Amino acid sequence: MALIVLEGIDGSGKSTQLRHLCAHMDTLGRDYTRLVFPQYDKPSSALLRMYLNGAFGSDPGAVGAHAASTFFAVDRYASYKTVWGEAYAAGGTILTDRYVSSNAVHQGSKLFGAEREVFFRWLDEFEHGLMELPRPDIVLYMDVPIEIALENVRTRRAETGAAADIHEAGEAYLRACAETAKDAAAFYGWRFVRCAAGGKMRPEQEIHQEILGIIKTAGLI
Numbered sequence: 001m002a003l004i005v006l007e008g009i010d011g012s013g014k015s016t017q018l019r020h021l022c023a024h025m026d027t028l029g030r031d032y033t034r035l036v037f038p039q040y041d042k043p044s045s046a047l048l049r050m051y052l053n054g055a056f057g058s059d060p061g062a063v064g065a066h067a068a069s070t071f072f073a074v075d076r077y078a079s080y081k082t083v084w085g086e087a088y089a090a091g092g093t094i095l096t097d098r099y100v101s102s103n104a105v106h107q108g109s110k111l112f113g114a115e116r117e118v119f120f121r122w123l124d125e126f127e128h129g130l131m132e133l134p135r136p137d138i139v140l141y142m143d144v145p146i147e148i149a150l151e152n153v154r155t156r157r158a159e160t161g162a163a164a165d166i167h168e169a170g171e172a173y174l175r176a177c178a179e180t181a182k183d184a185a186a187f188y189g190w191r192f193v194r195c196a197a198g199g200k201m202r203p204e205q206e207i208h209q210e211i212l213g214i215i216k217t218a219g220l221i
């Protein structure tokens with residue numbers, strides 16, 4: 001069984017790369033379960049939707065890292081119990097866009113110095129230890145310079161007309177998340193995937209091949 005996570009800040013190309021990865025599995029004729037967190041269309045995401053829509057304050061800092069993490073954790077728990085727990089236990093391959101690592105990046109950014117590391121340890125114990133959500137086999141962190149990621153978010157918003165959530169509304173917050181990701185990657189041992197070169201995104205297929213290489217070398221597919 002393998003649990004493979006694509007992680008990254010907004011605008012890092014996670015969903016694009018998950019699409020390529022799933023297409024690759026389809027070509028191989030391999031079974032897999034594709035997940036995307038949060039599960040906005042499920043009741044288990046009620047609290048995190050309130051949070052992201054600003055019901056508890058328009059500044060992400062209005063809700064502490066631990067409280068906000070619990071909102072996302074219960075959504076993951078519901079998904080584990082109802083969607084993928086059995087497939088995982090039966091040895092299936094799970095491919096997911098965001099996971100516990102998103103709490104590390106987006107909630108860990110609310111804490112600094114030693115407190116951030118204490119939070120990383122707490123998060124692992126809370127979601128994986130106490131809630132018994134499986135630990136990922138690999139977390140691939142889509143490393144994109146913040147300016148390019150912000151530009152990608154702006155472009156997508158202009159195309160889709162989607163309103164910004166409280167994390168996306170302030171660029172300072174996403175900048176802090178990008179910094180926090182470096183700490184989290186070192187703490188948890190994530191693999192970095194360099195998604196940009198020469199001031200722009202690398203071609204999708206190039207990134208896809210790099211991701212495949214890492215996953216194959218790790219013996220996960």
Ligand code: TMP
Pocket residue numbers: 010037038052072073098099100101102103106107167168
């Ligand atoms: P999205 O951008 O993929 O729709 O995710 C919504 C926001 O929620 C994004 O800024 C990342 C954040 N988030 C967490 O803080 N913790 C989590 O566990 C997840 C899944 C997302």
Ligand code: MG
Pocket residue numbers: 010165168
């Ligand atoms: Mg977002």
